[in-house]
Amino acid sequence: MNINRRNFLGMGGTAALAAPFIVRPNLLSAHEVGLDAGAIPSYAKRRVGSAEITVLLDGTIDVGQDLIVGFDQDKANKTLKQQHLPAFESTRPLPVLGHVIDTGERKIAIDTGTLPGFSPKTGGYHAALKQAGIDVTEIDTVLLTHLHPDHIGGLSADKKRLFPNAEIVVNSTEWDFWHGSAADGLPSQVQPFVQIARDLTEPYKDRLRTFDNDAEVLPGIQAKFMPGHTPGHVGFHLHDAGEDLLFWGDLIHLPRLQFNNPEWLIAFDMDPAQTAKTRARMLDMAAADRVPVTGAHLEFPGFGYVDQTANGYDFVPAAYDYSL
Structure with a gap:
């Protein structure tokens, strides 16, 4: 479903997070782990030193413009036009990615995508893992990184660990x-x-x-440590x-919009003021240190890389790694 203010209640201060949909009990006991209708799983690899990194596409979530704190229609359309993209009419896709680091000695996952039923276009994390041969x-x-549903959704199902070891x-x-x-x-x-945070982590206590x-x-x-989006993000x-x-x-x-407009936040940010400080600090660091x-x-x-501009930042995608 599209996420907008009609199905999302923003709360002030550290209680800014609210459910973007009504969670039904069967979402917490998935009937099938893998690809939900509409999701297109995929993966890509690159090397960092001797480590192999696999990025996994879980899918996308359609986010309404009224969830963007500080949103300005004219600025948004100008930003999108500069990227040869159509105007922001109703929603923009929010990609959901997970990562696996293979050091040769161990395999490490960073976040695990969404849980089945979270959104019509998500739920492809475990299917992407299989495609990648992991x-x-x-x-x-x-x-x-934190305990939101789109980061821990692939941890467990039916009260069983999906990463058994x-x-x-x-x-x-x-x-x-x-x-x-x-x-x-x-x-x-x-x-x-x-409840999702507690249920999906319970098998790993x-x-x-x-x-x-x-x-x-x-x-x-x-x-x-990057607090603000959640207390321990x-x-x-x-x-x-x-x-x-x-x-x-x-x-x-929303990278198509927020690099050029870094002051724009999203209603999922639980502490908006701290989120803004953390983002400014990390974008400055990434740009200055070329990380x-x-x-x-x-x-x-x-x-990719972050470049600082006169009015904000640009994201420069890294060249494709043809060695993998």
């Missing part, structure tokens, strides 16, 4: 928020998100590891054989 039993670690690694602030009294106190419209802020979570992978910075890649989670949601980046909602395949 066996879920070989993944030993799942790093989670993996531990999940989550920022401690993020885990404590969604599993604590603060989430219990969110409005009723938000409680489906809370005995395989859970939490960390604080900018900790090194695995050899060569350092967390980057993080990215992960991979450094391997002298090369880098920053997985920045939900720093940007290659990728994220959960960049245009597939989503690898």
Whole structure:
């Protein structure tokens, strides 16, 4: 379904998140893991040092323009025209990506896409894994940027782990928020998100590891604390054989619009003021340090660089890696 204000209730401050649809119980006990109607799974690969990175396309979510905080129709259309795209009439697609890092010694997933039934055009994460030839039993670690449904949806189904040999690694602030009294106190419209976070992580309670802020979570992978979108939202910075890649989670949601208009937020951002500060800091860092980046909602395949411009930023896609 399209997400707009008629099916999304924005709350102020740290309670800004609300359910964009009514979650029915069968969404939490999926009848089939893989491709939902409308989703087109796909994957691509590139190398960072000695590590092989696979990006997985789960699908897209149609987002209404009234969910963009600070949206200006004329600016949006000008931005899209510069990219040879049609005007923003009603919705824009929000891509949903997941990643797998293969170091040769271990396989590490970063986020796991949506759960079946989340949106008509999503649910392709596990099908994309199969297309890429990745066996879920070989993944030993799942790093989670945060606990929104489009990042943990592929973790489990019918109360069973879909990564049977993996531990999940989550920022401690993020885990404590969604599993604590603060989430219990969110409005009723938000409680489906809370229940999804708890239900999909429950099978991993005995395989859970939490960390604080900018900790090194695995050899060569350092967390980057990026609060605002959620209380414990993080990215992960991979450094391997002298090369880098920053997985920045939900720093940007609508790349066709928000690089050129970085002050525009999205109603999913739970703390708008902190989100704006975090985005400004990370975009400045990425541009100044020339750090290659990728994220959960960049245009597939989503690898590239950030350039600073007079009025904002540009995203420069990385050249295709023909070596893989």
